[in-house]
Amino acid sequence: MSKPKAPKPEAEAEAGAEGAEGAPKKKRSLVKMLVMFVLPAVLVLGGGAYFFLLSGGEEAGEGGEMHAEMAPPPVFLDLPDMLVNLSTATGERAMLKLAVSLEVPDQETVAQIEPIMPRVTDNFQVFLRELRVEDLSGSAGMFRLKEELVRRVNLAVAPAVVKDVLFKEMLIQ
Numbered sequence: 612m613s614k615p616k617a618p619k620p621e622a623e624a625e626a627g628a629e630g631a632e633g634a635p636k637k638k639r640s641l642v643k644m645l646v647m648f649v650l651p652a653v654l655v656l657g658g659g660a661y662f663f664l665l666s667g668g669e670e671a672g673e674g675g676e677m678h679a680e681m682a683p684p685p686v687f688l689d690l691p692d693m694l695v696n697l698s699t700a701t702g703e704r705a706m707l708k709l710a711v712s713l714e715v716p717d718q719e720t721v722a723q724i725e726p727i728m729p730r731v732t733d734n735f736q737v738f739l740r741e742l743r744v745e746d747l748s749g750s751a752g753m754f755r756l757k758e759e760l761v762r763r764v765n766l767a768v769a770p771a772v773v774k775d776v777l778f779k780e781m782l783i784q
Contacts, residue, residue: 685716688721693707695736698740709739742756753778
C-alpha cells in the first residue's frame with residue numbers, strides 16, 4: 612500500500628490564502644447587504660413614523676383628541692323584507708327570505724332614494740326569482756349576491772350612489 616503524499620507547501624500556502632480571502636469577502640458581502648437592504652428600510656420606516664407623528668400632532672386638539680369631523684358616519688336605509696320563490700330544476704319548492712339595509716353617504720341620498728324605492732324593490736325581486744339554491748351556497752355565493760345587488764340598486768337610483776348592501780337576514784327554505 613502506498614501512503615498518500617503530503618501536500619506540497621505551495622498548495623498549503625494557496626489554500627490558506629484563499630481561506631483568508633474568503634472570510635473578508637463574506638464579511639464585506641454582509642456589510643453590503645446591511646447597507647443595501649436594512650439601512651433603507653430603517654430610513655423609510657423612521658421617516659414614515661416621523662411624518663405620522665408630525666401629522667398626528669397637527670390634527671390633535673386639546674388633550675390629544677382627534678377631530679371628530681374626519682368622516683361623517685354612514686346612513687342606513689332599511690328595505691322591506693322580501694320573500695321570493697327560487698328557481699329549481701327538480702320542481703321542488705324553495706323560498707328565500709331576505710332583509711337588507713342600504714348604506715348611503717348621507718341623509719340627502721336617503722331623500723333621493725325613498726321616492727323610487729318601488730323600482731329598487733322590483734329590481735331585487737326580478738333578480739332574486741331567477742336564483743337557484745346552489746347560487747346562494749357558501750360565502751362566495753353570498754359575496755356574488757351582494758355585488759349584484761349593489762350593482763342593481765346603483766343602476767336603479769342613479770345619479771345617487773349606494774355604498775353597500777348589508778344583509779340583516781337571509782333564510783333559504
